Amino acid sequence: MSAASANGHDWPGAILFDLDGTLIDSVPDIAAAVNELLPLYGLEPLGVDQVRKMVGEGVRKLVERAFAARGVKLDKGDLDERHGRMMTIYGKHLTGRTELMAGAGRMLADYHRGGVKLAVVTNKPEGFTRIILDHFGLSDMIGAVVGGDTCADRKPEPGMLYHTADLLHVDKDDCVMVGDSPADIDAARNAGIRSVAVRGGYSRVPVDELGADIVIDTLADLPGAIAAMKSSAA
Ligand SMILES: O=C(O)COP(=O)(O)O
Ligand SMILES: [Mg+2]
Secondary structure (H helix, E strand, O other): OOOOOOOOEOOOOOOEOEEOOEEEEEEHHHHHHHHHHHHHHHHHOOOOOHOOOOOOOOHHHHHHHHHOOOOOOOOOOHHHHHHHHHHHHHOOOOOOEEEEOOHHHHHHHHHHOOOOOOEEEEOOOHHHHHHHHHHOHHHHHHOOOOOOOOOOOOOOOOHHHHHHOOOOOOOOOHHHEEOOOHHHHHHHHHHOEEEEEEEEOOOOOHHHHHOOOEEEEEEEHHHHHHHHHHHHOO
């Protein structure tokens, strides 16, 4: 990688953002959905802090973890059924209690205005993701939306990131992945894409141990982190 992108533009050509815990604080809605689901099976609700650590590897994994936290190990058939119900329940309240992370809208607008291509690469289903981006008025700035059901596999596998680079018509070396959790940073490493980890999201692992190229406290620190990556590569 060099300070200029493969096409001669300023680096990075594109920034790939994770969604939950990175651009949005969605756990109040997700926890509410989990807590509508569990009582249908006679189980006690979970605390928001418990649910927060279960987000990041897709809805199915979340459901598996939520039942496991109540001592229930689901076989494939039961997990399919509960996953289906969770999709219906969560699909009804995607945005009621969800908020943009501080500064996210302005940061995206600044990059968009500056000609940097933007993508959302999330393990949340693509349809839900598009509804949420529309709700926050972000869709026009996002050049590619890749969800957990868009490709054959999900983060931490690298395929979603390669697919995103293809959709944006950028070289993967011109991309930076920004996320909060192991799935994001591992996917970036597996794809050979540089990464920034943001504190304050939903990571089960301490953010400093994720192995990101740079760790930042908030999205406001992203331009500085990208400038540091640029100068270290120049
Ligand atoms: O696990 C999910 O459903 C989504 O999580 P992500 O946006 O952090 O990838
Ligand atoms: Mg996340």
